[in-house]
Amino acid sequence: MSEQPRRHRTSGKPYRRPKKDPVRILAFEALRAVDERDAYANLVLPPLLRKAREQGDFDARDAALATELVYGTLRRQGTYDAVLAACVDRPLGEVDPPVLDVLSLGAHQLLGTRIPTHAAVSATVELARVVLGDGRAKFVNAVLRKVAQHDLDGWLERVAPPYDDDPEEHLAVVHSHPRWVVSALWDSLGGGRAGIEELLRADNERPEVTLVARPGRSGAEELLEEDAAVPGRWSPFAVRLSEGGEPGAVAAVRDGRAGVQDEGSQLVAIALANAPVEGPDRRWLDGCAGPGGKAALLGALAAQRGALLVASEKQTHRAGLVARALDGNPGPYQVIAADGTRPAWRPGSFDRVLVDVPCTGLGALRRRPEARWRRRPEDLEGFAPLQRGLLRTALESVRVGGVVGYATCSPHLAETRAVVADVLKQFPDTDLIDARGLLPGVPDLGDGPDVQLWPHLHGTDAMYLALIRRTG
Numbered sequence: 331m332s333e334q335p336r337r338h339r340t341s342g343k344p345y346r347r348p349k350k351d352p353v354r355i356l357a358f359e360a361l362r363a364v365d366e367r368d369a370y371a372n373l374v375l376p377p378l379l380r381k382a383r384e385q386g387d388f389d390a391r392d393a394a395l396a397t398e399l400v401y402g403t404l405r406r407q408g409t410y411d412a413v414l415a416a417c418v419d420r421p422l423g424e425v426d427p428p429v430l431d432v433l434s435l436g437a438h439q440l441l442g443t444r445i446p447t448h449a450a451v452s453a454t455v456e457l458a459r460v461v462l463g464d465g466r467a468k469f470v471n472a473v474l475r476k477v478a479q480h481d482l483d484g485w486l487e488r489v490a491p492p493y494d495d496d497p498e499e500h501l502a503v504v505h506s507h508p509r510w511v512v513s514a515l516w517d518s519l520g521g522g523r524a525g526i527e528e529l530l531r532a533d534n535e536r537p538e539v540t541l542v543a544r545p546g547r548s549g550a551e552e553l554l555e556e557d558a559a560v561p562g563r564w565s566p567f568a569v570r571l572s573e574g575g576e577p578g579a580v581a582a583v584r585d586g587r588a589g590v591q592d593e594g595s596q597l598v599a600i601a602l603a604n605a606p607v608e609g610p611d612r613r614w615l616d617g618c619a620g621p622g623g624k625a626a627l628l629g630a631l632a633a634q635r636g637a638l639l640v641a642s643e644k645q646t647h648r649a650g651l652v653a654r655a656l657d658g659n660p661g662p663y664q665v666i667a668a669d670g671t672r673p674a675w676r677p678g679s680f681d682r683v684l685v686d687v688p689c690t691g692l693g694a695l696r697r698r699p700e701a702r703w704r705r706r707p708e709d710l711e712g713f714a715p716l717q718r719g720l721l722r723t724a725l726e727s728v729r730v731g732g733v734v735g736y737a738t739c740s741p742h743l744a745e746t747r748a749v750v751a752d753v754l755k756q757f758p759d760t761d762l763i764d765a766r767g768l769l770p771g772v773p774d775l776g777d778g779p780d781v782q783l784w785p786h787l788h789g790t791d792a793m794y795l796a797l798i799r800r801t802g
Contacts, residue, residue, distance in 0.1 A: 620648030622655030633661020
């Protein structure tokens with residue numbers, strides 16, 4: 331006897347099983363990992379894509395769409411939350427997080443991509459049927475049909491306050507940043523509306539993949555042989571993959587002779603290496619070396635001068651990453667697991683010291699868009715003692731005539747100039763070096779002597795650098 335088709339409980343119509351869309355299911359899984367485990371998308375997504383390719387479910391176009399869905403949804407989450415709040419009959423905080431993730435994916439397809447409206451709604455409802463069940467899929471369908479009534483500009487006119495009434499809240503909703511982040515970035519950047527809007531837009535753009543050729547092991551000319559590779563803007567060791575691409579497919583990267591490193595980070599290492607020191611130049615220290623990108627470049631530059639690099643990292647597993655990055659370095663180096671605020675070396679042991687301190691990461695929102703929603707203003711208080719302690723130790727660790735570089739991937743004034751000013755009160759025998767002259771060709775570096783890089787001005791992460799010489 332043949333099996334009868336399953337009937338819907340209420341309509342009596344034959345039940346249709348939901349279609350499984352591997353691209354959207356993968357995007358949903360990535361968003362759930364970010365939400366549930368505080369994971370970072372740039373760490374979660376690659377293994378999911380790799381597994382999908384290995385199973386034969388994905389081609390390059392599928393991977394590109396999944397990547398756009400994940401990163402686009404995370405970047406514009408604040409804007410989409412404002413839109414969804416206008417379409418849901420309860421506070422968004424009362425919507426189950428998995429349901430909200432599906433709604434956000436749908437909102438991004440409707441408002442942030444060229445996917446046709448019908449296809450965006452139907453594909454998202456099918457996803458909801460698979461991962462949430464038929465009941466909640468009806469809710470998703472009803473909400474997304476409301477979202478589809480306007481395009482993004484139409485919604486922004488409805489959910490964002492006028493700029494003249496509340497500039498910071500307007501920018502926060504339109505450009506999808508928390509209000510406190512907008513305020514902090516604006517304070518650091520200065521200027522009027524045009525500059526801050528350019529910066530916030532740049533934060534929402536997908537950054538190019540930038541490689542670094544490690545001197546003595548590879549050169550930019552080798553990396554430029556890759557498809558769609560173009561020279562970096564400022565660093566002589568930088569090569570950009572202008573059409574994306576998989577860095578792991580580059581032979582020099584696989585061999586450790588090159589790496590993936592934002593050009594701003596490269597410029598920090600280059601500036602420290604080129605800062606003039608008085609006397610010998612034999613011992614360098616990277617006091618916050620994990621995960622090893624700057625240490626690998628510093629080690630290569632030190633090797634060219636016959637100098638030793640000591641790379642110190644507090645966390646053992648991150649010290650292992652540093653050791654891997656330095657493996658094969660052409661000159662002498664040492665990797666140690668040590669607390670940078672309780673040094674395992676004597677005062678005045680080094681000629682050059684870099685401390686790229688832990689921070690809120692507000693300078694890397696292009697790469698880690700979820701960080702903007704994860705950070706809180708009170709996090710600044712948590713980082714402040716560590717940042718000051720690391721800079722104090724760095725100044726104690728360098729000899730008279732030597733140079734310290736204080737760097738951080740945040741433009742927040744509380745993590746940059748405030749830290750330097752506070753610590754230097756305790757070290758009167760120091761001079762700030764004008765770092766701008768050590769970044770030749772790089773424009774828009776402000777009044778100095780410190781340097782703040784910006785995504786919209788330099789195409790880099792918003793790295794900060796202050797160079798300090800011990801004079802006595």
